[in-house]
Amino acid sequence: MVKLFQKELILYVLMGGVTTLVNLSVFYLMDETTVLNVSWSVTIANVCALLFAYVSNKYxxxxxxxxxxxxxxxxxxxxxxxxxxxLLIDIVVTFGCIHLGMPTLVAKIAANVVVIAVNYVASKWFVFK
Structure with missing residues (x-):
């Protein structure tokens, strides 16, 4: 059971890294090769990353x-x-940490740790049960 959990967690982190690469790559491609504004490039990149994350987490x-x-x-x-x-948790934790005096980047990193944990638990126990 512990070994399965470790393998699952490693795959989750690995797929999260690849999801980030998908997001960045699609953003770069949209930003550099189209006439779309940055907002559209970010949106398309996030949709592609979300789709990749769903498929990789599911299968x-x-x-x-x-x-x-x-x-x-x-x-x-x-x-x-x-x-x-x-996303809402990310915003609330980031602003909360900043309000408590943390530097912005540290606050964002703290929020990401919380978000990664929440996404893993929610995916394991709620989405892909």
């Missing part, structure tokens, strides 16, 4: 194999809902 990290289309739709909606909630 490789948590090994979820739904039998029905309805179950897959519910799972995907749950995943997006968790990620939207974690």
């Amino acid at each position: 490789w990290v948590f090994r979820s194999h739904n039998k029905t289309r309805q179950a897959t739709v519910i799972e995907a909606m749950s995943f997006v809902s968790v990620r939207l909630a974690s």
Whole structure:
């Protein structure tokens, strides 16, 4: 059980790193090769990263194999809902830490630690159960 948890956690961190690379790569591609403004480039990059994160978490990290289309739709909606909630957590924790006197970058790093933990637990126990 511990070994399975460790493997799952390692895959989660690895896929998170690849998700970040997807986000950055798509942003760079959009920003450098299109006439889209930065807001659109960021949005497209985030959507691509979210899709990659869903697929990689579903199939490789948590090994979820739904039998029905309805179950897959519910799972995907749950995943997006968790990620939207974690965005709010990110904002609240970042501003809270800044309000407590932390430097901005330290506050953002602290918020990311919280968000990563929340996303992992929510994905494991709520989304890909």
